[in-house]
Amino acid sequence: MTHSALAPEEVARLKKAATAASLATATVMIGLKVGAWAITDSISVLTSMMDSILDFSVGLMNFVAVRKALSPANRFHRFGFGKVEPLAVLAEAVFLFGVAIMIIIEAIDRLRHPHPISHAELGAWAMAAVIVLTIGLLIYQRHVIRKTGSLVVQADAIHYAADVMIHVGIIFSLLLSDLAGVFWVDSAFACGVAFYLVWNAKTILSESVGILLDGELPDNERHKIRDLALSHPEVKGVHDLRTRSAGPQKFIQLHVEMNPNLSLRDAHRYTEETIDLILAAYPDAEVQIHEEPVGMPRHRSWCAEAGPIIPGQYAGPKD
Template sequence: MGKMNRKTRVALISVASNSLLVIMKILAGILSGSISIVSEAMHSGMDLVASLIAFIAVRTSSKPADKEHPYGHGKLENISGLAEGVLIFVAAGMIIYEAGKKIMHPVELEQAFVAIAVMVLSGIVNFFVSRKLHKVATEEESQALEADSLHLKTDVYTSLGVGVGVLLVKLTGIAILDPIVAILVAILIIKEAWHLSKGAFEFLIDVKLSDEEEAEVIKVIERHKDSFIDYHKLKTRKAGSMKHIDFHITVPEQLPVGEAHKIIGNIKKDMNENLLNTRVSIHIDPYVTQQGKEER
């Protein structure tokens, strides 16, 4: 299958797993009365919304450029990442609010071992789904899927942390440990949300490619340095998984148009073979000799 189908398929896996885990955690929270488990259900609920956003983003962002969107739809993935980050902030705020109420009015836990089993199962499921998402996100350079994988990776730690918290409450009888663990979960979630939002926002304001990616771009250009006099005005940016690379090359003033076109074609071909998802724009500048300047 093509890239689009692969990205969509793995996004659907995330939607399905999050749907199942939300139901399981809600039931476990109701049975146990644990605010930390209810907070985890809320977290997974936000993860479910985020995975739906990621699913829509990867479907739409892969559409080819059209008259209304001549540079393609790639930035929808960046918008998706930013939206997911905001959702996580909201989830964290709700968790802290509910945990604060439970600190003031602690509740004894029931059906604790059922709740612990659900948390452990949740951690295991999200561990494998997160790894699959991360693998595809890396190979396809999808920010939407990368954001979704980070959600689930955090959910692994928070689920296991909540399970440990519930176990500690049953072993020690200290009910206040449950909301305290919930607040620690919220702090982890806030940290995750900050990194997601920051990364997505940077691409929305056209931050340059990473130093490693730009070094690879320069390496490709340098391989063709015998075909032109120099290159300059290199600019890069990223929209979703698509890397946009723009620069100028200087060629002899009398170089035939066909030869100049061939040089550009060779550079673009090399760039596309060495960097995934690239759109290259090269401007030709004529090199005018001192004699040519005098003649003018």
């Protein structure tokens, strides 16, 4: 793959630059859309401005995440503040659901009492500027994705590509309202954009809720963590693997089984080595391992209810 050829510092630099570009673009877009909305009084422009506000906050979250500028843990919050971001996004997504409903109500009202659009041409020019800006961002993001394979940048790019279509639609609806005097087009299109906004907010909402409710890492990651622990020659079994993430930071905890006749000194050393094996693959993680003699009866298994480490796989003594 192309991206493995780059030095890690270069990959980090590109990811940082991409999140900065995305944030800057969203900021300029909000400005252009506020202007376009004030001039035209178009409800579809207003709706797409709301979408840009959501894009801005997601951009801000990614910007902070790749810089790890999270507030450090303190005496009263020893796990840090990684959940501040998903919490903020949750609040915002809920707010935008409300905004979308209000927009749909307003759009229906305007359908019944047509509302003229003023200076549609100026509004269309502003939206054209937004499109040019978005395409510039997409070209840059493509470059970064090719070099780094970053999933965060990829998700961002998919969203901005869909935004381009929305913006083209808004230009058409502005011009149609103005040139042909069919003012209902703006309201009808605004309803469409409002649904798009809800769909966008829903995706982000489910991600945030997953983090806030300590969602497990995906099965393939759990599988990888388990195999990393088992790759240590002294680790005879692994069970009670639990994972969660708070923004960029991951928390990984598991039990490992070792030879019962090891000294505490050796058992501790092998455990530290196992932690290092996992940290090599998850440098941002906090890893906690409890070691115990192989084959001990599990009188206190916190994960018994949740089943084996990977459902349907390795349902043997090592789980």
